[in-house]
Amino acid sequence: MTSPSTYPTISPELRAQRLAIPGGRPRVVIDTDTANEIDDQFTLAWALQSTDALDIQAVLAEPYSFAHRRAGLLEASAALDQGAADQSAETGLIDSSLSWATRLRAAGVDPATIEFVGPDEGMEQSYEEILKIYDLVGASAEGMVFRGSPGYMTSVDTPVESPAVDRLIELAMSSPADDPLYVVAIGCVTNVASAIVKEPRIIERIVVMWTASYPSWCPRSNRGGLNLEQDVAATHVLFDSGVPLIYFPGFYMGAQLRISLPEMEEWVRGRGAIGDYLYHLYTNNPLHAQRGIYDHFGRTWVMWDLITIAWLLNPAWVPSELAPTPTLDEGLFWVPAPGPERLMLESYDIDRDAIFRDFFRKLEENR
Numbered sequence: 001m002t003s004p005s006t007y008p009t010i011s012p013e014l015r016a017q018r019l020a021i022p023g024g025r026p027r028v029v030i031d032t033d034t035a036n037e038i039d040d041q042f043t044l045a046w047a048l049q050s051t052d053a054l055d056i057q058a059v060l061a062e063p064y065s066f067a068h069r070r071a072g073l074l075e076a077s078a079a080l081d082q083g084a085a086d087q088s089a090e091t092g093l094i095d096s097s098l099s100w101a102t103r104l105r106a107a108g109v110d111p112a113t114i115e116f117v118g119p120d121e122g123m124e125q126s127y128e129e130i131l132k133i134y135d136l137v138g139a140s141a142e143g144m145v146f147r148g149s150p151g152y153m154t155s156v157d158t159p160v161e162s163p164a165v166d167r168l169i170e171l172a173m174s175s176p177a178d179d180p181l182y183v184v185a186i187g188c189v190t191n192v193a194s195a196i197v198k199e200p201r202i203i204e205r206i207v208v209m210w211t212a213s214y215p216s217w218c219p220r221s222n223r224g225g226l227n228l229e230q231d232v233a234a235t236h237v238l239f240d241s242g243v244p245l246i247y248f249p250g251f252y253m254g255a256q257l258r259i260s261l262p263e264m265e266e267w268v269r270g271r272g273a274i275g276d277y278l279y280h281l282y283t284n285n286p287l288h289a290q291r292g293i294y295d296h297f298g299r300t301w302v303m304w305d306l307i308t309i310a311w312l313l314n315p316a317w318v319p320s321e322l323a324p325t326p327t328l329d330e331g332l333f334w335v336p337a338p339g340p341e342r343l344m345l346e347s348y349d350i351d352r353d354a355i356f357r358d359f360f361r362k363l364e365e366n367r
Contacts, residue, residue, distance in 0.1 A: 006241075007196070007200045007242050007243075008201060008203055008204050008242075009242065010203065010204065010242050010243075010244060010342075015244055015342070016343075018180055018207050018244035019207070019244055019322065019343070019344070019345045021315050025052075025053060025054065025055050026054065026312060027055045027057055027171075027175070027179065027180075027181050027182065028047070028054050028055060028056050028057065028181075028183075028184055028312065029056075029057055029058045029059070029060065029171060029181060029182070029183050030043075030044060030047060030059045030060070030184045030186070031059075031060045031062055031148070031184065031185040031186065031187065031189070031191050031192055032059065032061070032062060032126065032186050032187055032305075033061075033064035033122060033123075033126050033186070034125075034126040034127075034129040034130050034133065035064070035125035035128070036064040036122065036126065036187060036226075037285070037286070037287050038278075038281040038282060038285055038286075038287075038301070038303075039186075039257075039301075039302065039303040039305045039306065040126075040129075040186055040305055041278060042305070042306060043186060043306050043308070044130065045133055045136070045137055045274050045278065045363075046358075046359050046362060047184075047309050048133065048137045049274075049362040049363070049365075050309070050362060053312070054309075054312060057144075058144055058145070058146060058164075058168070058171060059130050059145050059146070060145075060146050060148050060164035060167070060168065060191050061123050061124075061126040061127035061130055061145070061146065061148045061164060062122075062123060062126060062164075062187040062190060063119030063120065063122050063123040063148060063149050063150060063151060063152065063188065064117075064119060064122035064123070064187055064226075064230065065116055065117055065118050065119045065121075065122050065230065066116045067116040067117075067118060068229070068230065069116075070116060072097040073100055073101055073111050073114065074111060074112060076097035077101040077105070077110075077111040077112070079098070080101055080105065100292065102292075103291060103292030103293065104291075104292040106292065107292045107294060109292060114290055119149075119150065119152060119230075120150035120151060123147065123148050123149065123150055124147070126148075126187075127145065127147050127148075130145050131145055132277075133274070136272075136273045136274040136277050137273075137366070146162075146163045146164040146167045148162045148163075148164035148190070148191040149161075149162045149164070149190040149191055149194060150162070151190075152190055152230060152233070152234065153193060153194065153197075153231055153233040153234045154233070155233055156193075156197070156233045156236050156237050156240075157197065159193075159195070159197040159198040160190055160191075161194070161198075162191065162194070164191045165194045165195045165198060168183065168195040168202070169195050169198060172195070172202035172205045172206045173199065173201065173202060173205065175206070177204075180205055180206055180207050181205060181206045182206070182207050183206050183207065183208045183209065184209045184308045184309065185210040185211075185308075186210075186211060186227075186308055187230075188228075188230040188231040188234060189208075189227070189231065189237075190231045192210075192234070192238065193231070193234035193235075193237035193238055193241075196237055196238075196241050196243060197237060200241070203242060203243040203244070206244070208244070208245050209245075209246045209248070209308045209311065209312075210227070210238065210245065211227065211247075211248040211249070211250055211254050211304060211305060211307055212226075212227035212235075212248075212249070212250055213225025213227065213228045213229075213250055213251065214250075214251050214252075214334070215249040215251075215253075215346065215348070216247070216249075216323055216324070216325075216326045216344075217323075218249075218251075218252075218334070219333070220333075221331050221333050222328065222332040223331075223332050225250060225251070227250070228332070232328070232332070236327070236328060239325060239327050239328065239337070240337065242342055245345070246311065246320065246344065246347075247345070247346045247347070248307045248308060248311070248346075249346070249347065250304050253307060253318070253348070253349065253350050254302070254306075254350070255304070256352045257302055257303045257304060257306050257307060257350070257352055257355065257356075258300035258301065258303075258352075259300060259301060259356065260299070260300045264278075264279050264282045264283075265279070267360040267363070267364075268282070268360070268363060270367075271363035271364055271366075271367040272363065272366060272367030274366075275363050282301065283296070285301065306355055306359065307347065307350060307355075310350075310355045310358075311347070313358065314358075317350065317351045317354050317355050318347045318350050318351070319350075320345045320347040320348065321345070321346065321348060322344070323343065323344060323345075323346045324336065324337070324342070324344075325337055325341075325342045325343065325344040
């Protein structure tokens with residue numbers, strides 16, 4: 001791994017300032033895999049309808065892919081064929097792969113036929129989806145949206161070049177020392193980590209907000225956390241570089257941001273072009289067919305990424321506290337980082353209802 005000495009040292013006093021609740025109208029860059037699933041579109045729409053509180057300076061398209069999960073899916077399917085599903089712990093399968101394979105097979109779908117986009121195609125689809133959300137909320141995307149990394153980092157020392165990386169560096173380095181740029185990362189952090197490696201000085205001028213995986217105190221492996229596992233090298237850069245970090249665990253916190261079809265029908269559908277599109281996404285979720293889900297009866301869907309914008313709009317909606325910044329071991333477990341303690345801000349709770357009430361109000365006000 002890259003030595004921490006590669007990066008500027010953030011003093012405890014400056015880190016404390018960076019992790020304090022921002023005043024005024026913070027400057028924001030949103031780094032998003034918008035076509036990955038539907039929560040990014042909800043989050044971006046909410047942010048673009050909250051520009052009285054947020055100064056959005058750019059939106060960056062991230063790569064994404066589920067292709068790395070193919071092997072687990074096929075292994076789970078083979079275990080079902082052999083009647084060995086109850087031995088999943090011995091075969092290295094995880095419960096999500098078994099239930100995924102089971103749902104597909106129950107629907108008459110061969111798991112081997114499921115197709116996955118590569119990270120380059122995922123980034124391009126996300127770029128186009130960002131433009132679509134801008135159009136549907138009636139905002140101008142001119143000079144605001146940038147293509148990101150077409151693939152993942154191959155090492156912690158090797159950035160992936162892209163227009164998004166260059167724009168992030170440009171915006172960060174033009175930031176006043178007392179007015180940091182908030183980087184809202186709601187996918188893998190390839191773009192953000194690449195920018196840090198390419199220009200380490202930006203860690204003195206940015207605060208990264210990232211949602212992914214398990215809390216730092218959880219003794220479970222972070223395998224299964226898509227934003228983390230897609231680009232492990234980039235995740236190491238994020239946690240090992242010393243950049244001021246606000247971490248929003250997806251499991252236990254973001255996972256509470258569930259919404260049902262009746263709520264979509266009552267408070268989202270009919271709320272302008274963007275409301276109708278979000279309703280369309282919910283009722284035609286591209287992940288449903290991939291996951292073998294073919295009805296909405298008794299179901300909800302998680303809008304994970306709303307947690308980041310929620311904290312910026314009202315930190316009381318996402319209670320957080322200072323915690324030691326961990327690192328990852330080879331099994332993707334959180335472990336204490338070597339060297340002097342560096343604090344990050346980590347959420348430990350969430351006010352689901354307050355967040356959705358604001359989201360629904362913004363749709364109503366802007367339709």
